[in-house]
Structures are given as C-alpha cells and as structure tokens.
Amino acid sequence: MSTEIEIRIGLKIGMADPEGANVQKALSLLGFENVNAVKSAKCYRVEIAGNQEAALAEAEKMCQRLLANPVVHDYSITVAD
Amino acid sequence: MSTEIEIRIGLKIGMADPEGANVQKALSLLGFENVNAVKSAKCYRVEIAGNQEAALAEAEKMCQRLLANPVVHDYSITVAD
Numbered sequence: 001m002s003t004e005i006e007i008r009i010g011l012k013i014g015m016a017d018p019e020g021a022n023v024q025k026a027l028s029l030l031g032f033e034n035v036n037a038v039k040s041a042k043c044y045r046v047e048i049a050g051n052q053e054a055a056l057a058e059a060e061k062m063c064q065r066l067l068a069n070p071v072v073h074d075y076s077i078t079v080a081d
Numbered sequence: 082m083s084t085e086i087e088i089r090i091g092l093k094i095g096m097a098d099p100e101g102a103n104v105q106k107a108l109s110l111l112g113f114e115n116v117n118a119v120k121s122a123k124c125y126r127v128e129i130a131g132n133q134e135a136a137l138a139e140a141e142k143m144c145q146r147l148l149a150n151p152v153v154h155d156y157s158i159t160v161a162d
Contacts, residue, residue, distance in 0.1 A: 034130035049115035
C-alpha cells in the first residue's frame with residue numbers, strides 16, 4: 001500500500017519571484033491584459049509506502065530536511081487525488 | 082473582482098524527469114527509504130481579473146500559448162482556495 005503526496009514549495013510573501021514576474025510580462029506581451037499577479041512554485045508528487053497518516057508525517061520531514069529552505073520557502077502538503 | 086487560478090505543469094507519462102529522480106536519490110541518501118517515486122512539476126498561481134469562468138478560460142489559453150509544451154507537458158487548471 002502506498003500514498004501519493006503532493007508537496008508544494010512556494011516563496012514566502014515578500015521574496016522576489018523573478019520567474020513569476022517574467023511569466024506575467026510574457027503573458028502581457030501575448031495580449032493577456034487582465035493578469036494581476038503570477039507567483040511561481042515548485043511541486044513534487046511523492047509516492048510513499050505506507051498509510052496516509054505516516055506518509056503525511058514523512059512528507060513533513062522531507063520538506064524540513066531537504067525540499068524547503070525555511071528562510072525563503074513556504075510549503076504545503078496534501079494527499080493527491 | 083479577481084480570481085486566483087492554480088496552474089500545474091507536469092511532465093507527460095514516459096518523459097524523463099531528472100529533477101524528480103535526483104530528489105528521490107537525495108531523499109534515499111537522507112534515510113527516507115520508503116519513497117517509491119518522485120515526480121516534479123511547475124506551478125503558477127495566477128491572479129486574473131474577472132469571474133471564475135472567464136479566468137479558467139483565460140488560464141487554458143495561457144497554457145496553450147505559453148506555459149505548457151504539448152509535446153512534453155500535461156497541465157491542470159484549478160481555482161485556488
């Protein structure tokens with residue numbers, strides 16, 4: 001038995017997001033005029049052996065130890081559909 | 082009025098995902114032994130002026146014209162909480 005976990009690593013509020021800014025600029029150049037903001041984030045779909053509760057706890061540890069930098073990143077962990 | 086849309090750009094099944102493979106390797110080296118697979122993806126949180134229906138339609142066009150490469154990417158579009 002395994003659980004699919006979706007980990008989303010985004011930038012904290014106030015951190016510069018040049019990728020998001022560039023996407024917004026490119027969208028504007030393509031004629032998408034009603035875009036107010038674009039924020040980029042990195043996602044990982046991790047398949048973890050074990051039940052849901054254990055997998056969520058493991059994913060939390062993965063973020064703390066490897067995936068997220070607590071200085072610049074916020075992360076969220078959800079069970080994938 | 083504006084709507085926050087979450088766009089998730091992932092790799093199609095069968096496409097090489099070196100980033101995901103490297104994360105899986107790093108997790109294994111850190112002692113996370115029960116990880117069966119890691120898939121990476123890119124997410125964009127886009128704030129679009131207008132109602133939900135219009136924003137979803139715009140986001141679909143954004144994926145087709147800029148964000149996703151139909152040869153290698155699958156994308157999903159959802160309204161952010």
